[in-house]
Amino acid sequence: LNNLLEIGFVPTMGALHFGHISLMKTAQKYNKIVISSIFVNPTQFSQGEDLDKYPRQLEADLDLLKQNDIDAVFIPNFDQIYPGKQLCHVEPSDFSNICEGKARPEFFRGVATIVCKLLNIVQPNNAYFGQKDISQGILIKRMVEDLNIPVDIKICQTIRESDGLAMSSRNAYLNSDERKVSKILYKALNAGRNICDEASSNSSLEMSADRFVSSEAIIETIEAVLRSEPLVTSIEYISVASHKDMKEKNYYSLLNDGLVLSSAVRIGKVRLIDNVLVGNAIEDILFDA
Numbered sequence: 075l076n077n078l079l080e081i082g083f084v085p086t087m088g089a090l091h092f093g094h095i096s097l098m099k100t101a102q103k104y105n106k107i108v109i110s111s112i113f114v115n116p117t118q119f120s121q122g123e124d125l126d127k128y129p130r131q132l133e134a135d136l137d138l139l140k141q142n143d144i145d146a147v148f149i150p151n152f153d154q155i156y157p158g159k160q161l162c163h164v165e166p167s168d169f170s171n172i173c174e175g176k177a178r179p180e181f182f183r184g185v186a187t188i189v190c191k192l193l194n195i196v197q198p199n200n201a202y203f204g205q206k207d208i209s210q211g212i213l214i215k216r217m218v219e220d221l222n223i224p225v226d227i228k229i230c231q232t233i234r235e236s237d238g239l240a241m242s243s244r245n246a247y248l249n250s251d252e253r254k255v256s257k258i259l260y261k262a263l264n265a266g267r268n269i270c271d272e273a274s275s276n277s278s279l280e281m282s283a284d285r286f287v288s289s290e291a292i293i294e295t296i297e298a299v300l301r302s303e304p305l306v307t308s309i310e311y312i313s314v315a316s317h318k319d320m321k322e323k324n325y326y327s328l329l330n331d332g333l334v335l336s337s338a339v340r341i342g343k344v345r346l347i348d349n350v351l352v353g354n355a356i357e358d359i360l361f362d363a
C-alpha cells in the first residue's frame with residue numbers, strides 16, 4: 075500500500091475539535107489516504123497532571139472523523155502500545171531544559187516515544203501537527219531527522235476561536251468567566267511580537283547585525299499584558315526561543331532572525347499554552363501558511 079499511495083497521518087489524543095479537523099483537511103489536500111489515531115498516551119503526563127480527567131469522547135470523535143471522510147482511524151489500547159516494560163525510549167537531549175520541558179518533565183520523552191511508535195506502525199509519508207504545541211512540533215521534526223525516520227513532518231498554523239484563543243481540548247475545563255478572559259494569552263504574545271515587528275519596520279535597510287530587541291523587553295511587554303488580567307492566577311513561563319531548537323535567546327536580531335514567543339499561564343486552575351512566531355520562523359516552520 076505504501077508504495078502506491080501517499081498516506082497522511084494525524085495522531086491525536088481524541089476530544090477532537092476544529093483544530094484537529096483542520097490538520098486532517100490539510101492532510102486530505104496533499105495525500106490520497108488520511109489516517110488518524112486516537113490514543114491518550116499516559117507516558118506523556120506527569121504525576122498530578124490531568125491524565126484521568128483528560129476528556130474522552132470516542133463516539134463523538136468517530137462521528138466527526140466519519141463526517142469529514144477520514145479514511146481510517148487507529149485506536150490502540152494501552153497493552154497494544156506498551157505490551158510490557160520497555161527497555162528503549164526516545165530520550166531527547168536538552169529538551170528537559172526548555173521552558174515547557176521544565177514544567178512537564180515527562181512530556182517530551184513520552185511524546186517522542188509515542189510518536190516514534192505511531193509513525194513506525196502507520197508508516198505514513200506525511201504527518202501533521204499543530205503549531206499550538208510548538209516545542210512538540212520542533213522536537214518531532216528533529217527526531218525524524220536525527221533518527222532517519224522516513225516521513226515528512228508538517229507543522230500547520232494554530233487554529234483559533236474568533237476571539238483569538240487557540241483551540242485545545244483543555245479549553246473545555248474553562249468556566250464561562252475564565253473562557254471570556256482567556257484570549258489574554260494570545261493578546262499578550264502578540265504584543266511581544268509587535269515590538270519585534272515594529273523595530274524591524276522602523277529600521278533602515280542598512281541594518282547592522284548588532285541591531286536587536288532584547289528578550290527582556292519582549293518578556294516585560296508580554297508580562298504586563300498578562301498581569302492586567304486578574305483571572306490569570308499564575309504565569310508559569312514566558313519564553314523567547316530559537317525556532318531551530320527552542321533554546322532561550324537573549325535578543326531578537328533585526329537581521330534575518332526567527333523566534334518563538336511562547337507562554338504557559340493558569341486561568342483559574344486551567345493551564346493554557348500558546349505561541350506566536352516572529353520573523354523567519356514563520357516560513358521556516360509553518361506548512362501551508
Ligand code: PAF
Nearest residue numbers: 085086087115185188207
Ligand atoms: O499533540 C497530541 O495530541 C499528542 O501529544 C500526540 C502528538 C498525539 C502524541 O500523543
